[in-house]
Amino acid sequence: MFDLNNIRLGYTDAVEKGYFAEYSPAYVTTNEDIKSVVRYLKPSGKRVLITTGSGDGPMLFRANGASDVDSFDISFCAKAIMDMKVSALQNMSLNQYITFLKSLRNANQFDKYADTINGCPMLTRQFITHMNGCNIFSNGQGVDDCALPNPEEYTKMRKNIHSPLPFIWSDLDSLSGKLTKKYDIIYLSNIFQYEKDRNNIVRVLNSLRPYLNVGGHIMVHATWYFRNFETDNYMWAADKVKSWGRLYKMVNDGNQYAFLQRIR
């Protein structure tokens, strides 16, 4: 599975060039208001496909009763932090969990996390122990306190999450080729913030249509505010997908979202 020689090279290259790739560092917590999207889309009993990111999104949807939560990410570091969080969740109190998260961003020696790593799948254990010396959880600004679970959420996470969540190692462009089921919710984080070609936004949305149930939603882009060209791009895209979906903007609590609901 892993070419151990290459993964450290892949990590170093991604850090030096500052782009997302197979081994680019993960975020310790999300910086998106996924909690409000969960309140809006009510995932209980629904099938969800979501960007892994820091793991917070998949775990939040699962904690709120989603029947299936599959996640995808271009970087294996995203899977590693999600597995570490699920493992930590089984044995830690909320305060211990928060202290653990706050220690991760600057962590590059992982022996002290042996108990948590031992609770991860074999491949993740192999990956993390091989990456000693690398800050594989250092993307972004560190812990966003708004993203941390409150006691009620932590209780729901512990009640509903007992084993590693399914992961698809893929970039968004080729994701549809790896999907085998239909979802009610597809959450794409802010990956399109880095997309320069609006044609590719529409190509990707059309490629995901067969994997979205009618009435289902794609959270296309989460951000603090859309820049003018992004608004222009989504208005243009809305016209391109109107035969099967309604692409609309939602604003709340200082956050902005583009949603696409499949109507046929």
Ligand SMILES: C[S@@+](CC[C@H](N)C(=O)[O-])C[C@H]1O[C@@H](n2cnc3c(N)ncnc32)[C@H](O)[C@@H]1O
């Ligand atoms: C875009 S980043 C930004 C962080 C995000 N705002 C959050 O709160 O988690 C989120 C995740 O998307 C992943 N990612 C970035 N570009 C991607 C792509 N083209 N395909 C798949 N995953 C991608 C990154 O590895 C990262 O884990």
